Amino acid sequence: MENMENQSGQAQPEKNAVAEDATVVAESALEVQLSEAQAKIAEMQDAFLRAKAEAENIRRRAQEDIARAHKFAIEGFAEALVPVKDNLEMALKIETPSIESLKEGVEMTLKQLSSAFERNRLLEISPEVGEKLDPMKHQAISTVPAEQEANTVVTVLQKGYTIADRLLRPALVVVAQGK
Template sequence: MFQLKSSNFDQLRAFSDKKPEEETEEKKPEEETAESQEETSDDKVEKLESELKEMKDQLLRSLAEQENIRRIAKRDVENARNFAVSSFAKSLLDTSDNLSRAMEAVPEEYRTDTENHPVLATLYEGIQMTDDGLTKAFAKNGLKKFGAPGDKFDPNMHEALFEYPDENMEAGSVGQVMKVGFSLNDRVIRPAEVGVTKKA
């Protein structure tokens, strides 16, 4: 009959007791690997979410910048269209002033006197027609005259050359117009030169 020695039995028992522990120890690294994989996948998700957020911000900034560029370009095109003739118009303002001076130089009693002063009357009529034609051409391109006695003084539109007392007009009004002003599409390109009334 086969007999086990006590020492052999103890070794066998120790081996059998040890094996489950080893298996448990072998499983622990696998569990750690699974946990590390879960952590790694969480890190990847966070990283992807962060990149997505950053790309979304960049996209929004890019869209806002494009909208600003479009708005600025549209404004520049409108300004170019509305004020392209400003330098040309300014060069014609002196011509308009000279026509006005020529009409004022003809005495009122001679302006319509075709019997006694037909030459002056005809000259005045021709100058007036030329001035009217120029004024219509100005208006067609957005250029308008302004500045008349009785207007309220506006420093944005009028240049005050002097002040004088006038009992018949309200203080701070345009009393005399030395040179009319011009605006191009509601932008003043030349202020009116005026005399302003004050309290007597």
């Protein structure tokens, strides 16, 4: 029996040594995994901070672009109107203009102004007589009895304007009264 205890006693230390070796190997594998995970976390934190900084830079640049766009939005329109003003000033400098030359100058200036409006998407709203009243583009000032369908344009008192498909000013109109 003592012999068995010896054998058991010897077997026990061998098992403990193997178990300790396995524990050491497992611990070192866990330490490697932990250090790899920590390195991955550090890499992801760095990537996150870089992405956050980049997003902030993009936001800031976009705000600057919007501010510049607001500040200079009218620049193209102003450039188109400057020659119109120049022509009007030249017309006023003429000492003794004839009615024909004044009329010709005004017509040329009006063409130039209309061209500037078109280039900058400022379009006229000038409804035809008999056209149906469109409350999105026309403003009825009064109604009159007329020989045409009710709620149709009888007279245009003032043209309206849109800018880039947005109503700037409605056309002022007189409409036919219902019979």
